Amino acid sequence: MGSVDLAGLSTQDLRQLGEALRQNETVRLRLTDDFPKHLRANQIVPLVDVVETRTGAFTEALSAHLPIPGREDAPELRVTALIPTHRRTPIGLRALREQDCDVEVVVLANGEAMSRGVQGDRVMAVDWRGHGATRQAGLSFADRDYVLFTVDDALPRGRGCVRALVEALEEGGYDAVFGRQVPWPDADPITRLRLHDWTPPGHGHWPVERLDHVFALYRRSTLQEHPLPAVPIGEDLHWRQGRRIGYVPGAMVVHSHERRPRELYRRTRDLHVQHHLVGDSPLVPSLSSVFAALPGLVRPVLRAGLGEAPNHLAELLGQWRAARITRP
Secondary structure, eight states: OEEEEGGGOOHHHHHHHHHHHHTTOOEEEEESSSOOTTSOHHHHGGGOSEEEESOHHHHHHHHTTSOOOOOTTOOOOEEEEEEEESSSOOTTHHHHHTSSSEEEEEEEEESSOOOTTOTTSEEEEEOOOOHHHHHHHHGGGOOSSEEEEEOTTOEEESTTHHHHHHHHHHHHTOSEEEEEEEOOTTOOHHHHHHHHHHSOOOSSOEEESOOOTTEEEEEHHHHHHSOOOOOSSOHHHHHTTTSOEEEEEEEEEEOOOOOOHHHHHHHHHHHHHHHHHTTOOOSSOSHHHHHHHGGGGHHHHHHHOGGGHHHHHHHHHHHHHHHHHHOO
16 A cells, blocks of 8 residues: 555545555555544554654654564464354454464364465364354364464454563463454544553553453463353353453454444343343343433434434443343
């Protein structure tokens, strides 16, 4: 794609930037003025490879958000990346192959083995049995010291991102670690805000009370001793209970979904069922709670547009339905 000038970046430019990422093209950021107010530096800069600005100090400040580069002297680390899929060829295969540590990719294809785009990687036919059981079944194909769980629509950024997870896991003495999710360039404002809150930018690593299998790393021995639970969704939520989890913001993947009411309702319902099963209190315990929450939709809808109203309502109804399902 060449250089991107943020001064005149349009919606179409953002889509083209996303396509350049999917094609593994090198993207340079050219910035001749202050960072535009309508964009967040910590969300856009991770999507580019090189920053070009007029002042060295500004370049250095933005470089803190760049993907972790590869190292010629990187330690010898052996990782198996497990990617369940039933929809598509995973978009992050090339990025995982090009890491500065030894990453073997195993694609867990639901029902049938795929061949397109996965040359050089292992493709194993695995019947889908829910997120927990399917990932745990994939462990039988892993014989390396570390296991990386990721998803078919996540794009790792930087040749050193997997190494950063391994180093943080060992330095922090964690049971598992996970990385930051950067939204696609044309993601909606609600998705950008929520991903920023869920996986914020930062340096180093620190303990947190959450876990996310979009980009998470374990020792293989840990998963053998403490398997993932056989739940349909939210296996990471169940597994992290009582365990030490580390967050590594420098280990980034590009990952976000378009917000659609039907999908939001189903995912919210299913995830909140699992939250209730681990002891979290329902956020919308009754139908009256749904109506009481409606005035709170005004502000986000005004900020994001009227098209967001069905999405927020779908999430409220999903939380309410989860409370009904798990009610004693």
